[in-house]
Amino acid sequence: MSNRLLNWFKFASPASFYPLAGRMVPWFWALAAVFGAAGLWISLFVAPPDAVQGNGYRIIFVHVPASWMSMFIYLVMAMWAGLGLVFNTRLSAMMAQALAPTGAMMAFLSLWTGAFWGKPMWGAWWVWDARLTSELILLFLYLGFITLQAAIDDPRRADKAGAILALVGVVNVPIIYFSVKWWNTLHQGASVSVNKAPAMAHTMLLGMLLMALCFWMYAAAVAFRRVRAIILEREAHTEWASRLDEVMS
Amino acid sequence: MGGYGLYVWSSFGMCALLFLIEPLAIRSRYTAILRTLRRQRMADQQEEAVQ
Numbered sequence: 091m092s093n094r095l096l097n098w099f100k101f102a103s104p105a106s107f108y109p110l111a112g113r114m115v116p117w118f119w120a121l122a123a124v125f126g127a128a129g130l131w132i133s134l135f136v137a138p139p140d141a142v143q144g145n146g147y148r149i150i151f152v153h154v155p156a157s158w159m160s161m162f163i164y165l166v167m168a169m170w171a172g173l174g175l176v177f178n179t180r181l182s183a184m185m186a187q188a189l190a191p192t193g194a195m196m197a198f199l200s201l202w203t204g205a206f207w208g209k210p211m212w213g214a215w216w217v218w219d220a221r222l223t224s225e226l227i228l229l230f231l232y233l234g235f236i237t238l239q240a241a242i243d244d245p246r247r248a249d250k251a252g253a254i255l256a257l258v259g260v261v262n263v264p265i266i267y268f269s270v271k272w273w274n275t276l277h278q279g280a281s282v283s284v285n286k287a288p289a290m291a292h293t294m295l296l297g298m299l300l301m302a303l304c305f306w307m308y309a310a311a312v313a314f315r316r317v318r319a320i321i322l323e324r325e326a327h328t329e330w331a332s333r334l335d336e337v338m339s
Numbered sequence: 340m341g342g343y344g345l346y347v348w349s350s351f352g353m354c355a356l357l358f359l360i361e362p363l364a365i366r367s368r369y370t371a372i373l374r375t376l377r378r379q380r381m382a383d384q385q386e387e388a389v390q
């Protein structure tokens with residue numbers, strides 16, 4: 091193995107990633123706080139009321155970030171699970187494990203905030219609309235991933251089984267995303283896209299983007315904190331774990 | 340919130356609640372594994388002392 095290849099996989103070792111993750115967490119918390127403060131300020135005080143929905147539309151400032159994050163985290167989780175399967179690296183599987191609960195939480199928040207938005211605007215807490223249903227399936231995929239891994243005793247077998255589930259479930263994410271285009275849905279279509287001007291007021295868009303960044307930084311902070319706990323749990327038998335400052339003190 | 344208060348605050352509120360609970364849950368998981376590692380270390384040290 092050449093030196094360059096060695097450097098590339100250096101942080102694939104749980105022992106070397108553990109302190110790196112620890113150093114990164116405070117930065118993610120700081121960014122989450124800054125984006126959150128700015129985002130909430132705009133969401134609640136700067137963005138004007140909507141012409142049709144009045145102040146009820148402000149749920150968008152948590153609903154869209156949660157929804158985006160639920161999909162994004164799933165893709166990242168599936169990526170790590172896939173890499174773990176291909177390279178047989180334990181840490182990749184640990185990252186997937188660390189992301190799952192946070193992703194599930196985001197999916198739940200997407201459904202919860204969506205329901206509280208739907209009740210006043212559509213008159214219904216829930217409809218079996220394409221997007222809502224596929225987001226619910228996403229939540230079930232997250233929960234399935236978590237419970238499947240919890241049900242298998244051997245951690246490496248659990249990693250592999252979970253990875254297969256995660257990868258198969260990836261097909262659901264584009265379904266959620268394109269559902270409003272492919273089917274006649276109650277859920278509104280895309281107001282924001284990569285190749286068109288946004289169909290919403292600029293302050294509203296800014297608030298939404300800042301809150302999305304806040305949710306993203308929060309998810310990163312929480313996932314890296316969780317992976318540290320997972321690393322210690324799964325590497326408890328090792329020399330380096332028993333020699334950690336936190337353990338010696 | 341122009342009559343939409345229940346809905347807006349239930350949404351923001353649930354987010355705030357979970358954003359509070361999740362990190363606390365992780366912290367408690369982390370301290371639990373630290374406790375286990377410390378106990379393990381003490382047990383190993385006692386075993387060495389006996390030998």
